[in-house]
Amino acid sequence: MLVKIDNLDEKGSGQAVQWLENELGNQRKLKLTIPQTLPGEKVRVIVDQPDRRRRKAMPEEILEANPERTAAPCPHFERCGGCVWQHWDYSGQLKQKTLHVKQAIEAQGFNPDLVQDTIGMDEPWHYRNKMEFTFAPDGSLGLHEQGNFRKIISLESCLIAGKEMVEAAMEVAAWVRDHQLTGYNKDLHDGLLRHLMVRQSFATGEIMLALFATEGPVEHLEDASADLTKRIGQKFPQVKSFLWLENTDWADRTQSEKSHVLAGRDFIYDEMDGYRFRLWFDTFFQTNPTQAQKLVDLAIEMGEPKKTEKMIDLFCGVGTFSLPFASRVEKLAGIEIVESSIESAKRNALDNGLTNTYFLAKDARNGIDEVLESFGHPELLVIDPPRSGAGGKVMRKIGRSKPERIVYISCNPDTFATDIKELEPFGYELKIVQPVDLFPHTVHVECCSLLVLRK
Structure with missing residues (x-):
């Protein structure tokens, strides 16, 4: 069967649609998932049970290759699940990640032109720590x-x-x-x-x-x-x-x-960023330190922290963003549900001589209430939730607390887009979205964005 790859799914595999005719002469649509293929390619596949509506098939032959296709350097690539895009020139990967972010925010009604080109790596190998x-x-x-x-x-x-x-x-x-x-x-x-x-x-x-x-x-x-x-x-x-x-x-x-x-x-x-951290086996810490430093720099540049301001770091973890920001604001409160991470954040702050931090082990929604009561109104809020996003209840709670500026760091463009949509009724405007590639040769992309409360 000859098919053309129309697009990619969320796992980075090629998607194709083939119209087949059954014994009664009726047209029927078969949706194919074809790993290790790229957009626009024409490939030959063998499909078992083609009478189903959805099937997965491996490419037997690439008849017309995407011009950005390249030879995968890893001997395990075709079988190992660690990477999915080693067969794609790195410049093509970056363009695809930018497109993913644009499509995600456009689907929620935001201007895709706010999305900048993805910041890639000079050397996209041996990057994981x-x-x-x-x-x-x-x-x-x-x-x-x-x-x-x-x-x-x-x-x-x-x-x-x-x-x-x-x-x-x-x-x-x-x-x-x-x-x-x-x-x-x-x-x-x-x-x-x-x-x-x-x-x-x-x-x-x-x-x-x-x-x-x-x-x-x-x-x-x-x-x-x-x-x-x-x-x-x-x-x-x-x-x-x-x-x-x-x-x-x-x-x-x-x-x-x-x-x-x-x-x-x-x-x-x-x-x-010049700060020292202790890492235990179960400590979450950015796995690409080179690009993580760029994320920190972007967050500080977008957030414009001031020595007269209070700040909340939501989903603060062990203080990856808290510590660099703490030295630039009057007071910082970090909220994280994982108690061991909060203990690490406290210790990391002390190790680095920071005395203006307050860390709370609580879920984000209830933690915001407690911090606002004891801490006061924040001018700046930084949020870095898990892939599942913060959720509507947390985002609406943020909207009601009315920080002047919100820096949202995301590892999932789709949940990021649905989360920030919740802030629109509270008067927030999306100013910029900067994708950063922390995971070359995979589908994942991080974003750093700024939302500002309209005066």
Whole structure:
């Protein structure tokens, strides 16, 4: 079957429509999802069960290629689910991300011309400072297969992670093979090793290794864990935090019920915008420090903080934006529902000598009320919600609190657009949207935007 790729879906796969004729001569529409294709391409596909309305098919042959198609440099690209756009020239990726943001805000009635061209990276490889690898039941280490959560693709390299991080991960993989240890089987719920988290500060060079297992490094595992600690210590002196974390929960997440420090501390130090942060294994921190710094710079430029002003940082996390802003305003209040993040934010503020901050562990909607009562009216509000967005109730609460300026940082253009629509009845005007590419070779794009209350 020959088809033309019309557009891309939210996962970055090509979309095509084919009209077929049934045995009665009636026309029927078949919607196809075709990974690893680009807009405008003509491809040959083999479709199983074409009598269905929607099918997924892999391209058998690219008959007419998009001029921005390029050879993917990673040997695992066609199977690994870590990247989806390595076959697309980076300039094409950036244009697509700009288009996505324009379409999202236009769908909510905003002027798409407010969206600037996406800020990309000079070097869009080895940019991630954190990776979570998964063990297959046979003990091999890798990432999930595209579209198949239960299949693990064993990796020998990863071109989006920091090079030293990958080297350390491969050493752990070799240790597993040498000791013939098992990985976790999601169907049978048995096996030892579940995940390996690697994170590195590109500023300090410190590395954290966190090994998630179904039992601790005791009894029959003492010799193996001692060997692993020795290997890592000898080959990777930059590993300042080496953890063995017990997780017996059925949920396939990097969580811990009991922690063992094999070597070093239970955290590492990182830096951003001249401020120092402590990062634990479960600390959320921007995974692309180069582009995250650009986000911080943009937020400060748009927000224009003043020493006479009060500010609220909503969904503040560990203070990524709070600390740089705190030194530029009179008082800052941070709100975050995750208590461990708030404790980290408090500690990070003290570590950096900031005494004008107040951090509250509460959900955003109720936290705003409490802060307004004790803190007063903010001239500036910064919001950086999760991918699901802040939601209508929170946005309307922000609108009623009437800060003069709102800087909205988003990792999801669609929820961003629906959120800011809620501010229009309160007199807010969208001034600018600046996309920033924090995740090259994936569909994700961040935005930094400014909304101003009309006088």
